[in-house]
Amino acid sequence: MMKTVTAWLLLGALVSSYVVPTSELWAGERCCARCGCRDQVSKVCRFVKEEKKVTVVCWGVLEEDFCLNGPSCPGCTHCEPACKKDLDDKLESKVSSQAKAFSWTEWIAKPHASLFTKKKLMKKTVTKTVPSFRWVVEDCCEQCKSK
Numbered sequence: 001m002m003k004t005v006t007a008w009l010l011l012g013a014l015v016s017s018y019v020v021p022t023s024e025l026w027a028g029e030r031c032c033a034r035c036g037c038r039d040q041v042s043k044v045c046r047f048v049k050e051e052k053k054v055t056v057v058c059w060g061v062l063e064e065d066f067c068l069n070g071p072s073c074p075g076c077t078h079c080e081p082a083c084k085k086d087l088d089d090k091l092e093s094k095v096s097s098q099a100k101a102f103s104w105t106e107w108i109a110k111p112h113a114s115l116f117t118k119k120k121l122m123k124k125t126v127t128k129t130v131p132s133f134r135w136v137v138e139d140c141c142e143q144c145k146s147k
Contacts, residue, residue, distance in 0.1 A: 032141040044140045052132040058124045069113040075106040 030041045082102040 030139045032144055033138040034140060034144040037141050037143075040142045041139045042142075042145075043137055044145055045135050046138055046140075047133060048136050049131060049133050051129050054128050054130055056126045056128055058126060060122050060124060062120045062122045063117050064120060065115060065117050067113040068116055070110040072107045072109045075108045077103060077105045079103040 031038045032041055080102050081099050083097045083100045
């Protein structure tokens with residue numbers, strides 16, 4: 001199986017690399033890519049310089065300062081009724097619910113805080129233009145080929 005695949009690949013490479021000689025071309029089949037004439041046109045490889053855009057990913061760190069105070073102490077505890085019926089509100093009067101006690105504790109913070117710095121990982125994408133080249137196949141006459 002492997003020998004058959006290799007044979008087909010070699011045969012394909014030979015067929016694709018076969019160049020038709022100039023004498024076998026029919027008159028008027030192809031014209032020169034540079035001047036447009038149809039005399040003795042053959043395929044040639046031409047070196048083309050281009051510019052290519054390449055994306056580069058850069059990673060960096062953004063530092064951000066923040067304050068963190070010391071331990072706080074519990075202060076007063078507050079308690080209020082919640083979910084009680086309000087006679088002024090027409091919509092709330094249609095909804096029946098029981099009163100519930102809502103409580104929270106007031107915390108007293110220390111007046112001193114410490115400064116800390118956190119680092120955030122940041123991604124930056126930069127596009128650079130670099131010179132590149134490639135080979136192209138084009139039809140050329142003998143006069144343009146010599147230039």
